[in-house]
Amino acid sequence: MYSISPYLFRSYNKNIMGPQGRHYSRLDDIAGYDLFTLLDDFIKKYASYEINDNTKQVYRFENVFIDQGSRTISVWFVVGTYGIKTDIIDIDTGLVNFRKAENNAEMIKYYMHFFIPVGFDEAIVLTSNYRSSGVKTLFYSLFSKYFSSKTKQKLQMNTLSYDKALNSWLDARMTEIRCTKFNGCKDITDQLTLLGHQEQELVIKPQKNKSLGRLRDFIGKGDKLEAIEVLFETSAVIKSVVELDGKKRTFRIGEKATNVLCEIELDDTVVMTNGVPVFSSMQKWSEEIVKEYAQRMYPGLSIG
Structure with a gap:
C-alpha cells in the first residue's frame, strides 16, 4: 500500500559557479534565505484546509515535527479530491454504508520528510505513496512558487535513485x-x-x-x-x-x-494502524533511509 519516493532539493542559480562547475546555491544561504526556514514558514501557511477548485483538490499539513538541531522536518501532507458522487460500500456485506457527495473528499495522509544540512547545495526529501499515488506534483507546484517568490531562484526537486545511497x-x-x-x-x-x-x-x-x-x-x-x-x-x-x-x-x-x-517499500518495522503508518514509526524508518543517503552525499557530516 505505502512506499517512499526519495527526491533531491536544489536551488539553481546561473550566476554562481560552485564545486565541479555546479550552478547551485548553498541551501542555508539562498540570497540570504535558509531553505529550512522557508519550508517551515510554507508549511505553517497551510495549517488549515486549502481548496483548489481548478484541480478539485483540498489539502493541508498536520502533525508537524521540526528538529532545528538535526535540521529535519517531518509532517503529514493530507490531500483529498472531490467533484464526483460515489457510493462507499462495506466490502463484507456489499451494502452501501455512505453516499459520497460531489463536495465530499476522502482525505489521505502522505508522510513527508525533509533533511537540509548546513553547508551543502543538496537536500533530501522523502515523500510517501499510497497505492502508487503520491503528492510530489502537488507539493512541488505549491512550494516552488513560494520559494521563487522569496529567493528569485528556481527550485529543483528531482528523483533520487536509491543506488546513490548505498x-x-x-x-x-x-x-x-x-x-x-x-x-x-x-x-x-x-x-x-x-x-x-x-x-x-x-x-x-x-x-x-x-x-x-x-x-x-x-x-x-x-x-x-x-x-x-x-x-x-x-x-x-x-x-x-x-x-x-x-x-x-x-x-x-x-x-x-x-x-x-526510486521507490522503496515500507518494511515490517513500520507500525500500521487502520491501514495508515504510525507517524513516529514512519519517522524512525525514514531517518534510517536518510542516514544511508547521507553517508554518500555528505562526506564528513555526522548524522545522529
Whole structure:
C-alpha cells in the first residue's frame, strides 16, 4: 500500500559557479534565505484546509515535527479530491454504508520528510505513496512558487535513485520475489475469488541454504531478469526483498518498474494502524533511509 519516493532539493542559480562547475546555491544561504526556514514558514501557511477548485483538490499539513538541531522536518501532507458522487460500500456485506457527495473528499495522509544540512547545495526529501499515488506534483507546484517568490531562484526537486545511497544494497542477498495481483493460475484465482479474496500474491523463495541472487542481477539486462520474464505477463508488480546486515529493503524490479530503485517499500518495522503508518514509526524508518543517503552525499557530516 505505502512506499517512499526519495527526491533531491536544489536551488539553481546561473550566476554562481560552485564545486565541479555546479550552478547551485548553498541551501542555508539562498540570497540570504535558509531553505529550512522557508519550508517551515510554507508549511505553517497551510495549517488549515486549502481548496483548489481548478484541480478539485483540498489539502493541508498536520502533525508537524521540526528538529532545528538535526535540521529535519517531518509532517503529514493530507490531500483529498472531490467533484464526483460515489457510493462507499462495506466490502463484507456489499451494502452501501455512505453516499459520497460531489463536495465530499476522502482525505489521505502522505508522510513527508525533509533533511537540509548546513553547508551543502543538496537536500533530501522523502515523500510517501499510497497505492502508487503520491503528492510530489502537488507539493512541488505549491512550494516552488513560494520559494521563487522569496529567493528569485528556481527550485529543483528531482528523483533520487536509491543506488546513490548505498551501493552495497545492490549486492545484498535476495530473500524473496513477490508478484502482486498475480493472475497466472486462472482456476485457482477463480476459487480464491469465491472465498472473497480479491488480490493474489505469488511469493518465490530460494531453496534451503541457497540464494535467489543479488539485487543487481535483476537490474537492467541479465540471465536472472530473463528468468522471471514470464511473470511480467501475469503480475501487476514484481518486487524483490533483499537483506543486508539484518535490515531489509523491498524494491520494484523488472520491465514494469518505471523507476527502479526510486521507490522503496515500507518494511515490517513500520507500525500500521487502520491501514495508515504510525507517524513516529514512519519517522524512525525514514531517518534510517536518510542516514544511508547521507553517508554518500555528505562526506564528513555526522548524522545522529
